[in-house]
Amino acid sequence: MIKKSGIVIAGKILPLLAVFFLIFSSFNDGFAEETPCYGDTFVSSSIADARTLVPILATDSASGNVVGLIFNGLVKYNKNIELIGDLAESWDILDNGLTIIFHLRKGVKWHDGQPFTSRDVRFTYQKLVDPDVPTPYGGDFKKIEYLQLIDDYTVKVKYQEPFAPALASWGMAIMPEHLLKNSNLVTTSFSRCPVGTGPYKFKRWRSGEKIDLESNHRYFEHRPWINGYIYKIIPEQTTMFFELQTQGIDYMGLSPLQYKRQTDTRVFKKRFQKFRYPSFGYTYMGYNLLDEKFKDKKVRQAINYAVDKQEIIDGVLLGLGRVCTGPFVPGSWAYNKNIEVIPYDPEKAKKLLNQAGWQDSDADGWLDKNGERFEFTILSNQGNDGRRRTAEIIQRKLKEIGIKVNIRILEWAVFLNEFVNKKRFEAVLLGWSLSRDPDCFDIWHSSKTKESEFNFVSYCNPEVDNLLEEGRRIFDEKKRGRVYHQIHQLLYQDQPYLFLYVADALPAVHRRFKAVEPAPIGIGYNFIDWWVPKTEQRYLH
Amino acid sequence: MVSYIFKRLLSLIPVFIGITLISFSIIHLAPGKPTDLMTQLNPKVSFEAKEKLIKLYNLDKPVQIQYMIWLKKLVRFDFGNSFVDGRLVIKKIFERLPITILINILSMVLIFLIAVPIGVISAVKRGSLFDKMTTLFVFVGFATPGFWLALILMSIFSVQLGWFPVAGIKSLDYENFSLLGKVIDLGRHLVMPVLVSSFGGLAGISRYMRQSMLGVIYEDFIRTARAKGLPEKDVLYRHALKNAILPIITILGLSIPGLIGGSVIFETIFSIPGMGQLFYQSVMARDYPVVMAVLVIGAILTLLANLAADITYFYVDPRIRVGRRANA
Numbered sequence: 081m082i083k084k085s086g087i088v089i090a091g092k093i094l095p096l097l098a099v100f101f102l103i104f105s106s107f108n109d110g111f112a113e114e115t116p117c118y119g120d121t122f123v124s125s126s127i128a129d130a131r132t133l134v135p136i137l138a139t140d141s142a143s144g145n146v147v148g149l150i151f152n153g154l155v156k157y158n159k160n161i162e163l164i165g166d167l168a169e170s171w172d173i174l175d176n177g178l179t180i181i182f183h184l185r186k187g188v189k190w191h192d193g194q195p196f197t198s199r200d201v202r203f204t205y206q207k208l209v210d211p212d213v214p215t216p217y218g219g220d221f222k223k224i225e226y227l228q229l230i231d232d233y234t235v236k237v238k239y240q241e242p243f244a245p246a247l248a249s250w251g252m253a254i255m256p257e258h259l260l261k262n263s264n265l266v267t268t269s270f271s272r273c274p275v276g277t278g279p280y281k282f283k284r285w286r287s288g289e290k291i292d293l294e295s296n297h298r299y300f301e302h303r304p305w306i307n308g309y310i311y312k313i314i315p316e317q318t319t320m321f322f323e324l325q326t327q328g329i330d331y332m333g334l335s336p337l338q339y340k341r342q343t344d345t346r347v348f349k350k351r352f353q354k355f356r357y358p359s360f361g362y363t364y365m366g367y368n369l370l371d372e373k374f375k376d377k378k379v380r381q382a383i384n385y386a387v388d389k390q391e392i393i394d395g396v397l398l399g400l401g402r403v404c405t406g407p408f409v410p411g412s413w414a415y416n417k418n419i420e421v422i423p424y425d426p427e428k429a430k431k432l433l434n435q436a437g438w439q440d441s442d443a444d445g446w447l448d449k450n451g452e453r454f455e456f457t458i459l460s461n462q463g464n465d466g467r468r469r470t471a472e473i474i475q476r477k478l479k480e481i482g483i484k485v486n487i488r489i490l491e492w493a494v495f496l497n498e499f500v501n502k503k504r505f506e507a508v509l510l511g512w513s514l515s516r517d518p519d520c521f522d523i524w525h526s527s528k529t530k531e532s533e534f535n536f537v538s539y540c541n542p543e544v545d546n547l548l549e550e551g552r553r554i555f556d557e558k559k560r561g562r563v564y565h566q567i568h569q570l571l572y573q574d575q576p577y578l579f580l581y582v583a584d585a586l587p588a589v590h591r592r593f594k595a596v597e598p599a600p601i602g603i604g605y606n607f608i609d610w611w612v613p614k615t616e617q618r619y620l621h
Numbered sequence: 622m623v624s625y626i627f628k629r630l631l632s633l634i635p636v637f638i639g640i641t642l643i644s645f646s647i648i649h650l651a652p653g654k655p656t657d658l659m660t661q662l663n664p665k666v667s668f669e670a671k672e673k674l675i676k677l678y679n680l681d682k683p684v685q686i687q688y689m690i691w692l693k694k695l696v697r698f699d700f701g702n703s704f705v706d707g708r709l710v711i712k713k714i715f716e717r718l719p720i721t722i723l724i725n726i727l728s729m730v731l732i733f734l735i736a737v738p739i740g741v742i743s744a745v746k747r748g749s750l751f752d753k754m755t756t757l758f759v760f761v762g763f764a765t766p767g768f769w770l771a772l773i774l775m776s777i778f779s780v781q782l783g784w785f786p787v788a789g790i791k792s793l794d795y796e797n798f799s800l801l802g803k804v805i806d807l808g809r810h811l812v813m814p815v816l817v818s819s820f821g822g823l824a825g826i827s828r829y830m831r832q833s834m835l836g837v838i839y840e841d842f843i844r845t846a847r848a849k850g851l852p853e854k855d856v857l858y859r860h861a862l863k864n865a866i867l868p869i870i871t872i873l874g875l876s877i878p879g880l881i882g883g884s885v886i887f888e889t890i891f892s893i894p895g896m897g898q899l900f901y902q903s904v905m906a907r908d909y910p911v912v913m914a915v916l917v918i919g920a921i922l923t924l925l926a927n928l929a930a931d932i933t934y935f936y937v938d939p940r941i942r943v944g945r946r947a948n949a
Contacts, residue, residue: 319787
């Protein structure tokens with residue numbers, strides 16, 4: 081009897097206890113989520129090892145990523161892609177943009193304890209324009225007439241002519257004068273044990289294996305919650321994905337296939353959070369405008385009508401991307417959202433081609449003009465499966481309207497050196513990554529068409545030339561935006577490129593990291609605010 | 622004997638120069654410059670920056686001058702600095718050599734321990750089920766691409782079963798382990814790479830061993846040994862094997878330089894920071910100094926291995942010595 085009642089009591093009390101426990105623990109969880117704590121390590125991966133950690137020499141993305149955590153520029157982009165102060169607290173733009181005066185943050189220390197001052201800014205500038213330093217980033221700084229130190233925390237920069245991208249160019253990482261004054265930047269040991277002002281300090285670099293960073297407790301914004309940052313070098317994409325699945329790494333940019341199919345498992349979703357937002361790059365097919373076939377605007381417009389961009393996005397990106405109409409970041413102030421996307425219309429394409437003189441006069445299924453068949457070759461680079469498949473879809477689509485397309489895939493260095501730089505191509509399938517500043521002078525201005533320059537399609541439109549020059553002179557974002565809207569419109573009309581798509585960035589981050597918030601700029605912008613609850617921390621640092 | 626070695630060593634010099642000349646020409650003939658990859662389609666990179674780099678690396682000079690500059694440095698054992706990160710080439714190579722050598726030695730031992738018995742048994746039991754099975758195994762071994770095998774192993778033993786780490790050679794917290802812990806950790810990381818790197822060799826060497834053994838078993842001296850009434854075990858393993866294994870050792874020795882090339886695949890897939898990976902990345906980046914240094918080291922290894930094989934034969938095979946005397 082007693083036993084029985086005991087069971088009865090337990091039977092009634094236990095569920096109550098369980099409910100109470102559940103409520104309490106969820107309350108506890110909610111409470112814990114709001115209080116960040118220090119600890120743990122973030123393990124990221126990189127396809128290639130970094131090359132040098134001297135910021136002004138770092139051109140590859142691996143080096144750039146590490147440099148970005150160790151160093152600061154004077155300015156940086158916030159989550160909404162607007163310029164804000166970094167090492168500079170504020171700035172004044174005077175003389176219609178000819179002069180910028182930076183007011184630097186006080187009390188910032190280099191990782192070795194030395195104070196950061198305006199002398200470091202001057203030193204970095206001097207190295208950027210030094211003819212003996214092989215830095216690729218000197219271009220924007222050559223437009224400076226002089227740089228003057230007003231005091232330890234004020235720098236005046238005078239430009240020869242108003243140059244709107246100037247402000248953004250000061251996002252360049254500032255280097256410590258006291259450590260690099262007398263060294264050769266190419267051979268200095270600093271390139272493998274850098275000292276910066278950033279949220280993370282350099283700890284160790286094992287070539288080809290990993291780069292270890294640790295948090296900077298005196299970082300001027302605040303001490304990062306995550307104690308360690310490791311870049312693991314994994315040269316093979318598939319291996320990297322296996323590492324992610326086994327939680328060997330905490331972050332990876334997924335491919336559309338991985339995002340949609342291979343990670344759609346219960347185990348993966350329990351371990352990782354997936355994000356999706358437009359990337360900062362677009363894919364296009366560029367025509368060689370010196371080639372007779374592509375000189376007529378109507379032909380290029382016809383191809384734009386004949387290629388179904390949505391089909392490419394669905395086929396190559398599994399729907400994870402958007403149609404691209406021009407070279408600006410979708411949603412940014414430079415992007416002209418009034419541009420109407422040309423619909424897929426093969427009939428209209430044929431009509432335009434007929435107007436341009438291309439007809440199937442011998443009834444063999446292919447268009448011809450003056451006895452010559454409309455046939456061209458798309459060149460692209462090896463190692464990018466998406467581009468190869470995009471080329472195949474274009475090939476099929478153009479076959480439907482009577483244009484014969486061949487595809488040739490080449491090794492990157494050969495492709496660039498022998499074909500793109502020397503303009504030995506009819507069409508190339510490539511991508512540009514977009515910079516946060518919309519200035520694209522180097523890509524579209526008619527003065528940039530020489531060998532090895534970036535207007536390799538030889539685009540020349542005096543109206544666009546003028547607008548590109550104007551866009552560099554205006555500082556006001558609204559007024560400047562109008563200029564780029566016009567450029568956007570003109571480029572879409574002229575079709576020097578067949579603008580194809582902006583793929584989505586598809587990062588996966590381990591679930592134990594809290595405060596990961598996607599924004600227009602991506603997810604990494606607030607990394608120093610990310611944290612891991614004590615109970616979920618995996619690495620002691 | 623000493624004069625023989627001396628003469629052979631002298632004769633290596635022109636061969637060596639020839640190898641470097643050909644390697645240098647080929648790597649410079651390959652389209653694309655090291656500067657392309659550093660400045661690849663980056664609109665922020667100005668044209669002058671590229672010119673600056675070209676001058677810095679002497680790439681504006683004719684190839685023959687570049688070769689002379691390189692050769693002059695080589696005489697002083699100076700392999701120069703890498704174009705990619707400006708570090709001393711020799712330092713980069715020495716950082717990566719030990720792990721490649723370790724994996725190759727382990728694979729060689731594994732190959733030797735498994736392939737020799739397989740070869741011997743299938744030769745002795747020619748036409749048996751075992752022989753047929755190993756023949757099948759050999760064909761599968763030859764036909765299996767290393768990268769595919771590596772990915773299958775990773776998928777099964779790392780992702781599904783969780784027995785071994787996916788890639789790398791050390792865990793992230795390796796530094797905190799005890800000595801025993803470190804050894805175990807390294808071992809766990811090495812199991813799959815060593816298996817993959819020895820798989821192809823296993824097939825080849827067991828086949829060589831079988832053939833070599835078959836060649837010996839029917840020789841007169843084996844028949845004599847049997848006629849003398851020696852136990853079959855002694856005949857096979859003391860008389861036949863001793864003679865049959867000789868060419869296998871030579872083959873293994875000669876395959877050392879080739880292993881560096883073979884390391885490219887498994888080092889890339891398993892993220893092992895060794896010589897193969899370095900070589901592959903350097904070729905892709907057109908990092909001429911590193912590529913040349915690896916080729917030179919490979920050439921020296923091959924030449925020395927050749928020399929060592931010749932000297933061994935000189936000692937072991939009486940016919941060579943007799944032949945030389947007869948000629949003299």
